[in-house]
Amino acid sequence: MKKTPHDRKGKPGPKQLGAILTRCGVSLAPEQIHRLWAYHQLLRKHNEELNLTRIHNFENMVEKLYADSILPGLMITLPSPLLDLGTGPGMPGIPLKIAFPHLQVILAEARGKRVDFLRKALDELGLEGMRAEGGLITASFSEPVRGVITRAVESIGETLTRIEGCLCQGGLAIFMKGPRCDQEVAEAIGNFAGRFELQQDMAYTIPGTPHERRLVVFRRLTQRPGQVRKVFEGRGRHKRVASSANAHFKRLKRILTAKGIRKEGTALVSGDKLVRDVIQRHVDRVRTWISWPGGAVPPEGLPDQVLWIELEKSLFRELDVFGTGAPLLEIGAPPLEPWDPGSPLPAGVTLLVPFQDPENVGAVLRSAVAFGVRAVVILKEGASPFHPKALRASAGAALDVRLYRGPGLKDLSPELPLIPLSREGKPLDRAVFPETLAILPGVEGPGLPEAWRQRALSIPMTDRVDSLNAASAVAIALYEWSRRRRAEEEKTRAPEKV
Numbered sequence: 001m002k003k004t005p006h007d008r009k010g011k012p013g014p015k016q017l018g019a020i021l022t023r024c025g026v027s028l029a030p031e032q033i034h035r036l037w038a039y040h041q042l043l044r045k046h047n048e049e050l051n052l053t054r055i056h057n058f059e060n061m062v063e064k065l066y067a068d069s070i071l072p073g074l075m076i077t078l079p080s081p082l083l084d085l086g087t088g089p090g091m092p093g094i095p096l097k098i099a100f101p102h103l104q105v106i107l108a109e110a111r112g113k114r115v116d117f118l119r120k121a122l123d124e125l126g127l128e129g130m131r132a133e134g135g136l137i138t139a140s141f142s143e144p145v146r147g148v149i150t151r152a153v154e155s156i157g158e159t160l161t162r163i164e165g166c167l168c169q170g171g172l173a174i175f176m177k178g179p180r181c182d183q184e185v186a187e188a189i190g191n192f193a194g195r196f197e198l199q200q201d202m203a204y205t206i207p208g209t210p211h212e213r214r215l216v217v218f219r220r221l222t223q224r225p226g227q228v229r230k231v232f233e234g235r236g237r238h239k240r241v242a243s244s245a246n247a248h249f250k251r252l253k254r255i256l257t258a259k260g261i262r263k264e265g266t267a268l269v270s271g272d273k274l275v276r277d278v279i280q281r282h283v284d285r286v287r288t289w290i291s292w293p294g295g296a297v298p299p300e301g302l303p304d305q306v307l308w309i310e311l312e313k314s315l316f317r318e319l320d321v322f323g324t325g326a327p328l329l330e331i332g333a334p335p336l337e338p339w340d341p342g343s344p345l346p347a348g349v350t351l352l353v354p355f356q357d358p359e360n361v362g363a364v365l366r367s368a369v370a371f372g373v374r375a376v377v378i379l380k381e382g383a384s385p386f387h388p389k390a391l392r393a394s395a396g397a398a399l400d401v402r403l404y405r406g407p408g409l410k411d412l413s414p415e416l417p418l419i420p421l422s423r424e425g426k427p428l429d430r431a432v433f434p435e436t437l438a439i440l441p442g443v444e445g446p447g448l449p450e451a452w453r454q455r456a457l458s459i460p461m462t463d464r465v466d467s468l469n470a471a472s473a474v475a476i477a478l479y480e481w482s483r484r485r486r487a488e489e490e491k492t493r494a495p496e497k498v
């Protein structure tokens with residue numbers, strides 16, 4: 001190692017740099033120490049003018065900047081190419097490149113003067129396989145990288161969104177954090193479920209110092225949007241639609257109504273969470289992913305025949321009737337199986353639904369699934385369970401319950417073992433529920449035909465309102481039934497031996 005004027009005992013110089021690094025668990029070859037020393041000098045020289053770092057004490061700089069930057073490379077196998085997002089004066093990218101010369105590193109820095117400094121540093125240090133990328137990295141940055149590393153930039157969630165365009169599937173997002181980042185990590189796990197998974201979360205102390213750190217590593221599960229596009233284009237399943245006369249758009253417009261849903265046999269799902277849930281639980285029903293240019297691309301794992309339609313934003317808004325601003329899904333909604341009133345009801349509770357408001361149909365389907373209803377019969381007067389409002393109000397439950405199409409209210413035989421719900425009936429809390437039963441609420445407004453009212457159950461309530469909302473009344477009746485059933489089960493359970 002060459003001697004420099006500063007290289008006396010205790011004075012900053014390559015020798016002391018090497019010694020402090022060794023104490024921190026980082027041992028570098030002499031030429032690497034010289035490169036790092038040259039970088040250190042550049043940093044000092046330009047710091048006053050460019051405000052590159054607030055750490056000035058030599059020992060602190062070595063421990064908190066250089067050793068800190070290099071340690072992640074000793075703890076995990078760093079992927080390459082590696083994007084150092086928000087590198088500032090080159091941290092951790094430059095010390096990492098010096099310590100691990102095989103890495104291809106892109107130093108990303110938004111501020112122009114810092115970018116000038118980085119380019120000068122790379123030039124003077126003769127670091128090859130490394131470059132500085134100026135400007136703000138956003139989700140549209142699409143150069144493929146296998147890893148992203150960041151130190152002191154922003155929250156984990158913000159970075160995971162930002163690297164959507166560049167981090168390859170299976171690639172690592174590496175976060176150099178302080179010790180207290182539990183909440184940030186937990187939020188990212190929840191918000192990016194299905195897109196990123198937590199691979200490692202290591203708490204450590206920089207050896208020989210009291211400085212605590214966390215290395216948090218997320219692995220990307222999904223493909224980059226450009227790749228997804230290629231896959232859909234390769235299958236001939238990607239369409240861009242700019243005209244309202246387009247046949248796909250006209251079909252999608254039609255399925256906003258019950259008549260169109262019946263005719264096309266498909267339905268529209270809206271809302272980010274619901275769309276993701278439906279894909280996860282009913283992927284075989286998915287027909288079309290509907291977005292707009294620049295909007296979210298379809299997730300991976302959709303069946304080959306699924307179509308991706310990118311609609312002009314104004315056309316997309318016509319379909320996004322709830323204004324969710326999230327992609328929509330077209331799903332299969334085949335005609336309901338006809339209900340045979342002559343065949344025995346399944347054990348447990350069946351629900352007959354005459355509601356004309358699709359939101360009530362959706363709400364009641366949600367309660368039906370919540371309380372373990374076996375089958376739901378949509379009567380002739382009932383709204384479509386696949387109407388966009390019904391699907392949304394059901395939070396997807398419309399796809400989780402056995403649905404049948406039944407006759408009209410007036411065609412229901414009085415012989416059927418139904419339990420009608422009506423304001424005039426006997427109090428629900430005193431009712432005796434048979435093993436197998438079917439609950440029949442009335443239509444919103446007119447309620448039930450006279451014949452059914454006579455044998456109805458009623459929910460005790462004040463007379464300050466005329467009636468409960470139809471879907472709420474059913475939810476209460478279902479709750480009462482499930483409460484009684486649980487109480488029965490408790491009773492029949494063998495008493496525990498003492």
Ligand SMILES: C[S@@+](CC[C@H](N)C(=O)[O-])C[C@H]1O[C@@H](n2cnc3c(N)ncnc32)[C@H](O)[C@@H]1O
Nearest residue numbers: 086087088091108109110111136137151152153
């Ligand atoms: C607090 S500094 C940290 C610098 C360095 N990583 C370190 O640990 O010393 C954050 C730097 O990130 C840059 N930055 C923040 N967001 C960025 C983005 N989206 N793209 C590029 N640079 C960004 C800022 O300009 C700033 O220089």
